[in-house]
Amino acid sequence: MPKRSSKEESTTLDKTDLEILQLLQHNARITIKEIAEKVHLSTTPVHERIRRMEERGVIRQYVTLLDGAKVKKGLMVICYISLRQHSKMAGNKFIKSIQEMNEVIECLTISGEFDFMLKVVAENMDAYYDFHVNRLSQIENIGNVQSVFVMGVIKQTHQLVW
Amino acid sequence: MPKRSSKEESTTLDKTDLEILQLLQHNARITIKEIAEKVHLSTTPVHERIRRMEERGVIRQYVTLLDGAKVKKGLMVICYISLRQHSKMAGNKFIKSIQEMNEVIECLTISGEFDFMLKVVAENMDAYYDFHVNRLSQIENIGNVQSVFVMGVIKQTHQLVW
DNA sequence: ATTGTGAAAGAATTTTATTCTATCTGTTTA
DNA sequence: TAAACAGATAGAATAAAATTCTTTCACAAT
Numbered sequence: 292m293p294k295r296s297s298k299e300e301s302t303t304l305d306k307t308d309l310e311i312l313q314l315l316q317h318n319a320r321i322t323i324k325e326i327a328e329k330v331h332l333s334t335t336p337v338h339e340r341i342r343r344m345e346e347r348g349v350i351r352q353y354v355t356l357l358d359g360a361k362v363k364k365g366l367m368v369i370c371y372i373s374l375r376q377h378s379k380m381a382g383n384k385f386i387k388s389i390q391e392m393n394e395v396i397e398c399l400t401i402s403g404e405f406d407f408m409l410k411v412v413a414e415n416m417d418a419y420y421d422f423h424v425n426r427l428s429q430i431e432n433i434g435n436v437q438s439v440f441v442m443g444v445i446k447q448t449h450q451l452v453w
Numbered sequence: 454m455p456k457r458s459s460k461e462e463s464t465t466l467d468k469t470d471l472e473i474l475q476l477l478q479h480n481a482r483i484t485i486k487e488i489a490e491k492v493h494l495s496t497t498p499v500h501e502r503i504r505r506m507e508e509r510g511v512i513r514q515y516v517t518l519l520d521g522a523k524v525k526k527g528l529m530v531i532c533y534i535s536l537r538q539h540s541k542m543a544g545n546k547f548i549k550s551i552q553e554m555n556e557v558i559e560c561l562t563i564s565g566e567f568d569f570m571l572k573v574v575a576e577n578m579d580a581y582y583d584f585h586v587n588r589l590s591q592i593e594n595i596g597n598v599q600s601v602f603v604m605g606v607i608k609q610t611h612q613l614v615w
Numbered sequence: 616a617t618t619g620t621g622a623a624a625g626a627a628t629t630t631t632a633t634t635c636t637a638t639c640t641g642t643t644t645a
Numbered sequence: 646t647a648a649a650c651a652g653a654t655a656g657a658a659t660a661a662a663a664t665t666c667t668t669t670c671a672c673a674a675t
């Protein structure tokens with residue numbers, strides 16, 4: 292059996308790991324002490340398990356979610372984009388532009404009529420219009436752009452394990 | 454001038470608040486001490502500012518993001534749904550069903566041809582097919598359902614202030 | 616000028632994280 | 646079969662951080 296590299300120690304997640312992840316998903320600022328109590332372990336193994344899951348990349352990031360309306364980002368728009376040209380280089384240029392636009396909080400490559408789906412936030416319709424016309428549409432190689440407005444958020448979670 | 458209720462103290466966010474939010478958005482487990490150093494304040498006012506933003510709901514939640522592929526949720530699908538009937542009650546029933554489905558991590562009300570846009574995660578195509586046919590399509594009052602598959606994630610952030 | 620208010624610093628205290636050592640359990644190896 | 650080993654854990658010791666309290670300062674209102 293080949294010896295495993297000391298990095299990327301690929302074990303599977305056991306029941307306790309999943310319990311810890313559940314707790315962290317709900318509240319990234321929960322203390323290790325509190326987790327330990329809930330999973331019936333001492334702080335040491337909990338600490339160690341979290342460290343390992345961070346190292347393995349199971350845990351990607353601890354983030355804080357804000358209320359969009361309260362930080363002047365009350366408008367959300369889904370934006371579909373197709374490129375005129377689909378060469379690798381053309382695609383990479385587009386991606387680079389998108390990465391630099393703070394208004395774009397999500398960009399997915401999708402199947403179907405369009406190439407990309409963007410989630411864009413803005414303060415209001417004027418701000419979005421400005422973004423659309425003066426920044427998004429100015430990216431070279433952009434083909435079709437179609438905006439769908441989000442009227443309400445019914446559900447929004449990041450809970451991948453349960 | 455009317456006296457303000459002691460709850461919901463609605464002040465505006467100053468530059469320092471925004472700096473603190475930026476740091477917390479990137480890393481929800483950053484220590485108050487470290488924030489304090491970066492914004493050139495002592496821990497006391499930082500602590501107080503965070504508490505206030507939590508209370509006001511500017512800060513919605515501290516969450517941990519996981520790597521979908523590493524927790525057996527490697528497939529992401531965008532799913533468009535229209536209802537047959539648009540009465541308030543029919544809508545509420547649908548919403549209730551959606552809330553209970555862990556595979557649905559996002560549900561938005563949108564303008565255009567469809568009523569809702571869902572983001573669904575699953576382990577693989579088989580699991581998604583099962584979800585689609587046996588659970589999603591079984592909700593009463595469902596009209597059209599259209600699935601768009603996510604081939605890649607170009608960008609995914611939660612940074613609303615920058 | 617005086618009072619009041621809000622924000623902040625700094626010290627004191629409490630709580631938590633982190634590290635270290637020892638133990639326990641189950642498995643491999645001689 | 647017994648000894649050696651590895652992995653996970655508990656518990657204690659230490660280091661670091663959070664939280665609370667008191668005091669000070671700056672500015673606005675009276």
